[in-house]
Amino acid sequence: MSSSYRGGDERSLDALFQAYRDACQAPEPSPNFMPLLWQRIEARQNYSFFFGRLAKGIVTAAVAICLGMAVYLSVPRHSSALFNESYVEALSGGHNLDADQLHADLFPEPDEM
Amino acid sequence: MLVDFELIKCAQNGDGVAFNEIVLAYRKRILGTIARLIARPEDVEDVGQEVFLRLYFSLDQLRTPEVFEPWLHRLTVNAAYDYLRKQRRRMESRMSDLSEQQVVMADAQAGGKIDQEQQEQKRIREMVDSLLGTVSEADRLLLTLKEVEGLSLKELEKIYRVNENALKVRLFRARQRVLKAFGAQDPRGKDSAKAEV
Secondary structure, eight states, X not given: OOHHHHHHHHHHHHHHHXXXXXXXXXXXXXXXXXXXXXXXXXXXXXXXXXXXXXXXXXXXXXXXXXXXXXXHHHXXXXXXXXXXXXXXXXXXXXXOTTHHHHHHHHSOOGGGO | OOSOHHHHHHHHTTOHXXXXXXXXXXXXXXXXXXXXXXXXXXXXXXXXXXXXXXHHXXXXXXXXXXXXXXXHHHHHHHHHHHHHHHHHHHHHHHHHHSOHHHHHHHHHHHXXXXXXXXHHHHHHHHHHHHHHTXXXXXXXXXXXXXXXXXXOHHHHHHHHTOOHHHHHHHHHHHHHHHHHHHHTSOHHHHHHHHHHO
């Protein structure tokens, strides 16, 4: 392609862009432009408001659950005597309910053999 | 500037009347820019509303009212870009459902309903649309803003927040690609484009 031809194309393209500008004039806004715009704004606001409230609700619920858990865990529930005894006291105290059964399993009576 | 800085500040503080005035002042200009950026008159108003919707919800992020216009232009470019990307995806799926003959017939039917001048304008729009279709959506918008809207490199620099040299390189490459597509077009189409102008 010769440079003059290329230059011709450049000019034609510029002219085409100019024609395009004239062919795409700004349209007259319809009478509904502003009401529709405000409708969209309000719809978006309601949407954001709904999700904002939902997020706040979730955060409040999470905080309440955390507080509840903290209270539940901080209250001493080990009132049973078993947990107040030392290890040795517990062993000697005969709290092991399975001890007799275990003994019987390990050392059966001679007539059972 | 088409509005006072004070008006922008009032709108930033949630004044609906001030916002209304800003929209009324810039509406025509923005719709014109969108019309040239997207080349589909039927969707111009919808994209225009999207621009002002974005403006409403991001106005508080504007630090200085002096940069309002480039900023509004940026919102316009972004909304047009989103529209073009959606449109391309929609067109691809829609066109794949129709045979080539059906597309030509639908086009001819649509064309028959409008008068000759409008048809000529439609032809130019379609021609430029197809040429600009050879570059990416981002390059298409940049090229349209420069070549059709007539924005200067300084103005583009403010809109895109990119340095002038990078813009020049990008514009040059995009223009070369369009020029190549233009050169490859049917000479009759080019001649009629010349005759048109």
